[in-house]
Structure formats: C-alpha cells, structure tokens
Amino acid sequence: MSPSCPDAPPRHARTCSGHLPRGHRGSRMDTRNKSGYDAGESAKPRKPVVNLYQPQAEGPDRPMTGNGKMELRFDGSVAILAFNDPEVLNAIGHRMREDFSAALDRIEASAARCILLTGNGRAFCAGANLNDPDRPPRDREAEARGEQKSDLEGWYNPTLERLRASAVPVVSAVNGAAAGIGMSFALSADIRIAAQ
Known part of the structure; x- marks a missing residue:
C-alpha cells in the first residue's frame, strides 16, 4: 500500500488525488528520447543538415581573378x-x-x-x-x-x-x-x- 494514500494499490504509486507523483512517467512505455522530445507522432521534424562545403563550378558569376594586386x-x-x-x-x-x-x-x-x-x-x-x-x-x-x-x-x-x-x-x-x-x-x- 502507498503511504500517501492507503486505498491506492502500491504498484501504481498514485497520490490520493489519483495523479502520478512528480517525475513518475507511468506504466506505459515512455517514447521520449534523451532530449525530451516525444519520438511518437508529435515529434518535431528534423532540420536538414547544411553542407558548408558545396563545390560550385566556375562561371561568369564566379570568376577567378589573379592578375591584379x-x-x-x-x-x-x-x-x-x-x-x-x-x-x-x-x-x-x-x-x-x-x-x-x-x-x-x-x-x-x-x-x-x-x-x-x-x-x-x-x-x-x-x-x-x-x-x-x-x-x-x-x-x-x-x-x-x-x-x-x-x-x-x-x-x-x-x-x-x-x-x-x-x-x-x-x-x-x-x-x-x-x-x-x-x-x-x-x-x-x-x-x-x-x-x-
């Protein structure tokens, strides 16, 4: 039996108001990852990775200059x-x-x-x-x-x-x-x- 509420079954550890105590996630399988985001349907979409090194061909808009100072x-x-x-x-x-x-x-x-x-x-x-x-x-x-x-x-x-x-x-x-x-x-x- 739970010391906080004599009527509650001990395995659920609920308070007298019927809520789970702070920090307890319940009996269902927790789908949160370490960063705290839910990995289920409500997961935020990931931002695409930006490649800082993108080789671009030289052309009229990207000329090479080397004849000046x-x-x-x-x-x-x-x-x-x-x-x-x-x-x-x-x-x-x-x-x-x-x-x-x-x-x-x-x-x-x-x-x-x-x-x-x-x-x-x-x-x-x-x-x-x-x-x-x-x-x-x-x-x-x-x-x-x-x-x-x-x-x-x-x-x-x-x-x-x-x-x-x-x-x-x-x-x-x-x-x-x-x-x-x-x-x-x-x-x-x-x-x-x-x-x-």
Whole structure:
C-alpha cells in the first residue's frame, strides 16, 4: 500500500488525488528520447543538415581573378582573398585598395559562406605602401579643411568596418609579416591563424 494514500494499490504509486507523483512517467512505455522530445507522432521534424562545403563550378558569376594586386578564388563555398604583391611584401597601394574593394563586392554578391584572407609570398601584409607609384597626390590642406578624407578615413577604416560587419565569418591566415594596417586586417577577422 502507498503511504500517501492507503486505498491506492502500491504498484501504481498514485497520490490520493489519483495523479502520478512528480517525475513518475507511468506504466506505459515512455517514447521520449534523451532530449525530451516525444519520438511518437508529435515529434518535431528534423532540420536538414547544411553542407558548408558545396563545390560550385566556375562561371561568369564566379570568376577567378589573379592578375591584379588582389587574388580572389573560390574553393567550394570559401572565398579565398589573397594580397598579391609579394615584391613589396603585399604592402597596400592604390591599385590594391581598388582591387580589394572590387573583390569584396564580388564576394558579397556570391554564395560564399566564409572569407579566408591571406597573403601571397612570404608576408601577409607589410602595411601601407609609402612608395606607391599609383597613388594620387595628397592635399593635406584640403584634408585639414575637411574637404577631402585622408586614406585612413576614406578607405582603410570603412573597409575594416566592412570586414567586421560581414555576414559570413572572416578567417585571416597570417603566413608571415603583418605590420601596420596589415596587422589591422589580420585583427579584423573573426578567427586568426598564424604561421610560426
């Protein structure tokens, strides 16, 4: 007999109100799995597994570029963006900035699920190229009056913010020197992997 109700049969362990005590699941076979969901008819449908690596054929919407100062290629759903001026340790000049912005536009328009940022040659990025022959002349007086933005305000900061706000994760594979703005690019990534 149950101590809580002398009339109840002991094998069912019901309370005087006729309910099962807390934590007791009853005599029927329990169909719940370990996560607490009922494996019977009321089971929630499972979400499909997403394959992050989906190789896609190259075509007009997924071109390979490698002839500029930035190299962009796709390996499945991963966009590999590489600084491509190893002669100057991938220092960022005017043409590289234009190519970088165009590559980011192309990545954002693609179905890429991740951006891998790296450098070709023995350096990741040695900062800004102070000896850049393609750089337009700088008007410091116009910058002081606020009529013209400096390189930092006009391109570097907005580009770093754009990487930080990316809808997909950014991984920087630091394969060598990362100095100045190159270190800023490495640190702007969600995940940083460095070579010894």
